[in-house]
Amino acid sequence: MMFFVESLTFLLSSILTLYLIYQKASIVSLQQITVVILLVLILFSRFFFAKTTTKLGISFKLLTLFLSAFLIQIFIFSTGGFYSPFLILFHLYTLGTSFLLNLQSGIIFLIFAVAGLVVASLISLDVLNIFQNDPGTAAIYIVSFIVIIPLAQLLVKNYQLKDTVSKILEKYLKIGESRERSILRGLNEMVIVTDSSLGIISINNAVEKLLRISSEEVAGHQLLQAIPMRDSLGNPLTQEKLSIDKAIVNKATYFIQDIYLTTAVKQSGKMVIQVTPIKDEKGGVEQIVFVLTEAQLSSGIFKHPNLEQAIIRHKEVGENLKVALMDARMPDLVIKEQLFTKSEEDLLTMMEIEDHPIKQIFSLTDVAHVCSEVVDLKKDLANEFRVPLRFELAKSKEVEMAQINLQQKNKLSSATGVSGFAVPIDKKWLSLILQKLTDVAILLSSGISSPEVIIFIEEKNGEVEVIIRTNSPVISQKQLQEIFIPYYGSLAQSTNLKMGSGLEGFIAKNVADEINLIISAQYQVMPSYLTFILKLEKRPQ
Numbered sequence: 001m002m003f004f005v006e007s008l009t010f011l012l013s014s015i016l017t018l019y020l021i022y023q024k025a026s027i028v029s030l031q032q033i034t035v036v037i038l039l040v041l042i043l044f045s046r047f048f049f050a051k052t053t054t055k056l057g058i059s060f061k062l063l064t065l066f067l068s069a070f071l072i073q074i075f076i077f078s079t080g081g082f083y084s085p086f087l088i089l090f091h092l093y094t095l096g097t098s099f100l101l102n103l104q105s106g107i108i109f110l111i112f113a114v115a116g117l118v119v120a121s122l123i124s125l126d127v128l129n130i131f132q133n134d135p136g137t138a139a140i141y142i143v144s145f146i147v148i149i150p151l152a153q154l155l156v157k158n159y160q161l162k163d164t165v166s167k168i169l170e171k172y173l174k175i176g177e178s179r180e181r182s183i184l185r186g187l188n189e190m191v192i193v194t195d196s197s198l199g200i201i202s203i204n205n206a207v208e209k210l211l212r213i214s215s216e217e218v219a220g221h222q223l224l225q226a227i228p229m230r231d232s233l234g235n236p237l238t239q240e241k242l243s244i245d246k247a248i249v250n251k252a253t254y255f256i257q258d259i260y261l262t263t264a265v266k267q268s269g270k271m272v273i274q275v276t277p278i279k280d281e282k283g284g285v286e287q288i289v290f291v292l293t294e295a296q297l298s299s300g301i302f303k304h305p306n307l308e309q310a311i312i313r314h315k316e317v318g319e320n321l322k323v324a325l326m327d328a329r330m331p332d333l334v335i336k337e338q339l340f341t342k343s344e345e346d347l348l349t350m351m352e353i354e355d356h357p358i359k360q361i362f363s364l365t366d367v368a369h370v371c372s373e374v375v376d377l378k379k380d381l382a383n384e385f386r387v388p389l390r391f392e393l394a395k396s397k398e399v400e401m402a403q404i405n406l407q408q409k410n411k412l413s414s415a416t417g418v419s420g421f422a423v424p425i426d427k428k429w430l431s432l433i434l435q436k437l438t439d440v441a442i443l444l445s446s447g448i449s450s451p452e453v454i455i456f457i458e459e460k461n462g463e464v465e466v467i468i469r470t471n472s473p474v475i476s477q478k479q480l481q482e483i484f485i486p487y488y489g490s491l492a493q494s495t496n497l498k499m500g501s502g503l504e505g506f507i508a509k510n511v512a513d514e515i516n517l518i519i520s521a522q523y524q525v526m527p528s529y530l531t532f533i534l535k536l537e538k539r540p541q
Contacts, residue, residue: 436508441470
């Protein structure tokens with residue numbers, strides 16, 4: 001229907017132009033009409049581009065089309081018709097109409113305009129005489145009108161393709177932004193996002209519930225004014241105490257200890273603030289993310305209140321027994337004590353998993369720091385089996401490695417983290433999975449002449465990959481799957497996995513399945529080593 005109305009509009013503009021030519025209107029009159037139409041079009045131009053479907057908007061659009069088509073034709077006809085130096089305006093108008101409306105409208109205008117041009121040439125004797133004396137030039141112009149049609153088609157096709165791609169990308173970005181907002185809002189930790197000058201951009205549900213404010217209420221306000229935070233002495237926090245300048249300059253994450261939030265009802269418990277700068281495409285700091293975590297939040301595995309004291313006592317007895325055996329110079333018994341303690345821990349962990357569903361407490365977790373902690377926890381077991389165990393980062397991450405070491409040794413009051421390896425995940429369960437996989441790697445590697453276990457991480461394609469690689473005895477594809485079953489099947493007969501609890505791989509796989517992580521195991525023959533790969537999405541579905 002709209003196409004028919006547009007075609008009728010172009011037809012009427014051509015008929016009105018021919019009428020003026022037939023009435024032999026003077027050049028001065030035509031020029032005056034041109035000026036008036038041009039002024040009207042300037043006033044109406046904004047209505048042409050208005051995205052409205054109202055009758056008034058459609059009327060202005062059709063009126064603009066009529067006047068613009070009439071203006072172009074009357075200007076060309078009054079300056080020589082086929083021999084006008086401005087004849088190219090027909091071509092440009094055709095391209096513009098095809099681009100802004102559609103190809104059919106552009107072709108209809110061109111047909112009516114050229115038809116009107118031919119009729120006007122027949123009406124005007126002067127132009128007709130010129131045409132008869134020089135028909136070649138007119139023929140070339142007519143050919144140019146034919147050529148402009150495929151050019152208009154190519155323009156429209158390319159535009160539509162780019163427009164489609166643009167819409168797909170825009171939709172993808174909106175989905176990504178929505179997903180990121182939902183992740184932040186769903187975190188149990190309090191998350192505040194600001195710009196580089198600490199103007200609040202958004203806060204998540206946890207902040208809204210604690211402070212009884214909405215994201216809209218504090219958007220645009222300064223962080224230190226809108227969110228009441230104090231240090232351990234009760235003094236208001238300053239930008240310097242939050243290490244904002246350091247974070248922006250170093251582009252690294254800082255952890256600020258012993259912070260308190262003052263709500264309308266009471267003061268919160270002791271908290272830790274993670275200050276993470278977000279870089280833009282040019283490497284500058286575009287936003288800053290503040291993650292507030294309760295300092296006393298337990299990271300333990302067990303939740304049975306009646307077993308907690310027994311577990312603590314069990315660990316103390318195990319440590320005392322280990323020291324006594326070392327003093328008595330009985331290294332063989334030390335290994336057995338280590339394995340006995342580890343087997344009991346695996347048994348208790350398995351009982352806890354079977355008794356209670358796994359519940360995740362999401363937080364922005366520095367995976368590099370977790371890997372470093374796992375290596376620290378497992379170094380005694382690795383030493384007893386004489387298996388070198390180490391954690392590595394790429395050379396480009398040496399600064400981050402130094403920061404992790406300082407944080408572990410408590411040599412900095414506000415230690416820096418590794419923002420590039422932060423993912424939203426439950427740190428407790430991630431650590432447990434990595435510990436059990438490391439146990440498997442150590443036991444497997446201890447049975448060969450050149451043992452070694454390396455844990456390293458990589459960041460690529462929006463993911464953080466944790467890779468545990470161990471020199472290993474020969475393992476078949478069938479045996480590769482047995483790593484994750486209780487007591488290891490045939491692997492327990494041919495490897496040192498028989499010295500473990502038999503539950504290490506099963507616990508790792510069970511927990512990973514519960515929290516929707518995929519553990520892949522790959523075996524390479526030459527050189528012979530086994531690799532565990534755990535992929536963590538920085539922006540999970």
